[in-house]
Amino acid sequence: MDERTCNQDCVVGMNDYASTICSEESTYAGFGQFVVENLVLTLVGAGVGFLVAAWVLSLVNASGLIAYTQLQVNYRVFGWGVLLAVGFGLLSGVYPAWRMSRLHPVAALRGGAQ
Numbered sequence: 001m002d003e004r005t006c007n008q009d010c011v012v013g014m015n016d017y018a019s020t021i022c023s024e025e026s027t028y029a030g031f032g033q034f035v036v037e038n039l040v041l042t043l044v045g046a047g048v049g050f051l052v053a054a055w056v057l058s059l060v061n062a063s064g065l066i067a068y069t070q071l072q073v074n075y076r077v078f079g080w081g082v083l084l085a086v087g088f089g090l091l092s093g094v095y096p097a098w099r100m101s102r103l104h105p106v107a108a109l110r111g112g113a114q
Contacts, residue, residue, distance in 0.1 A: 002032030031097050031098060033075055034093065034096070034097030035093050035094060036088070037093075037099045038089050038090075038092065038097065039086065039089050039090065039093065041089070042086060042088070042089030042093075043082070043085070043089075044083050045085065046081060046082045046085040046086075047080070050073070051079075053073060054073050057071045057072065057073060077094070096099055
C-alpha cells in the first residue's frame with residue numbers, strides 16, 4: 001500500500017484505519033489544508049470579481065451610457081479589496097478548520113462526534 005493511499009485511508013477512516021484516530025501531525029496538516037483551500041477559494045472569488053468588474057466597466061464605456069466619461073479599474077481599490085477578501089477568508093476559515101481538524105471522520109459521519 002503506497003503512502004498516499006495510507007494517508008487517505010487514515011483521514012477517511014477506512015481499511016486498516018477503520019478504528020484509528022489519525023496522529024497529531026495529520027490533524028495539523030488537515031487544519032492547514034482547510035485554511036489553504038479557503039484562501040484559494042477567496043482569491044479565486046476576488047479574481048472573478050475583478051474580471052466581472054473590468055468587463056462591466058468596458059460595457060458601460062462602450063455603450064455611452066454616461067457621456068464624456070471613461071471608466072477604468074482602480075488597481076489600488078482592487079488591492080484593498082483583495083486584502084480584505086484574504087482577511088475575511090482567514091477569519092471565516094480558521095475556526096471551522098480548527099473544529100473540523102479535531103473531528104474523527106468516522107465518528108462525525110456516524111453522528112457521534114460533538
